[in-house]
Amino acid sequence: MTTRVALMATCLTDTFFPDTARAVVRLLERLGCTVEFPPAQTCCGQMHYNTGYRRQATTLARHTARTFADYDAVVAPSGSCAGMVRDLYPGLHRSTVRVAGRTYELSEFLVDVLGVEDVGAYFPHRVTYHPTCHSLRMLGVGEKPLRLLRAVRGLELVELPAARSCCGFGGTFALKNADTSTAMLADKMRNVLDTGARVLTAGDNSCLMHIGGGLTRLNTGVRTLHLAEILASTEEEPWVATP
Template sequence: MRLALFTTCLVDVMYPSVGRATVELLERLGHEVTFPEAQACCGQMHVNTGYQEMALPILRNHLEAFAEADAVVAPSGSCVAAVRHQQPVVARTYGDAALLARVEELGRRTYELSELLVDVLGVTDVGAYFPHRVTLHTTCHSLRMLRVGDRPQRLLHAVEGLELVDLPDSDECCGFGGTFAVKNADTSTAMLADKCRAITGTGADVVTAGDFSCLMHIEGGLSRQGETVRPVHYAEILASTRAAPYDANRLRTSTAELPR
């Protein structure tokens, strides 16, 4: 199977270790993963801020970048939701029937990481080792748009050494929501305070999620409170092994080093 990594803007620019972890995990499971050079934004930012027509050329670029892949994987429920739900809206409104058909076809072979592992590759135990107390924040897009269900929990429960503790009200938004956090700062801050309080109340060493946009927001809230809970994307947890354990101080090199 020809797997292609859709790294997403945030991961590529700010948290490339998440993209590298995704590739390392899939390669350890015996799969070849490429990183198409032409990929860029999926257009989610434009759609979310009311510039749908401006997302059309971005959408076309996304189609061409991933045309040859049997399956596309992204460590982001938010961006996969944009590919499956927002891109068809743009194609239907500003494109034509042929474009819409291509968009929908690509959406059917684009997967959030837990979906790919559990549904396509048929694995829950990926041979990971992560000896920490962990709580899981269920991100809005993965929960409500992709409906990933308990796939992340099943993967984390199988990790050697990991103690998974329930997060109270884990299905409640952390308050990020992209530009929502900027346009509605007071509301966002209140939601973040609730989320941080729930996280610290679990006694977890690590909070994980499938979107680093949410983890970035949570990390800011926790750090301002002087908390020591570490946000770690679950791709990095699943990539961690006894032979190559997760290193919080690992150099976050660019995804430009990933195979083409």
């Protein structure tokens, strides 16, 4: 029996990082899942919620709950959006409780539901991993992403100093407190550069967009890549970014 999975691409990944969503599809299909993409999905409402617009967040949450109502497993390549659904949806509306219990962040779904750590990936690069705040502290993914990365053939995993420190993104925080956000980013970038890694990976494109936006601004030569894209890559079919 194959596992039927609904992909919650998240608005940011759908709009700016389609390669990540395609990588999730490729990875899950390789592991024997049937992946569906409910086309009505838009945004989970986290930005509204975290900025203090609870009413509008609830409207978006109800839309999201309706969109994914028919699925037993919803997988998002984001600890932040999965955290919003799982931790905060139950408190928003009675119709948004059910989807909360069925939503997983990608690494959790792979390790806890599918029970795999070696997904057969090949990625011959020096990589460091940033554990994103919401995956760490809302979802408690712990070591799962690292266990997945350690099983990737050819990958040299280097430890990121002060890894658990926030990169400074924080949604609208990056705009409302741009100076503080940038100071946090500077320290995160310094730690990334100290590792000598060529690739920084994480489970959230939002944080990667922030750190990556700083890394390219300074022409550091370090690229950011979502965990899903590394895990999707194999020796036969290495992952190639869409031009």
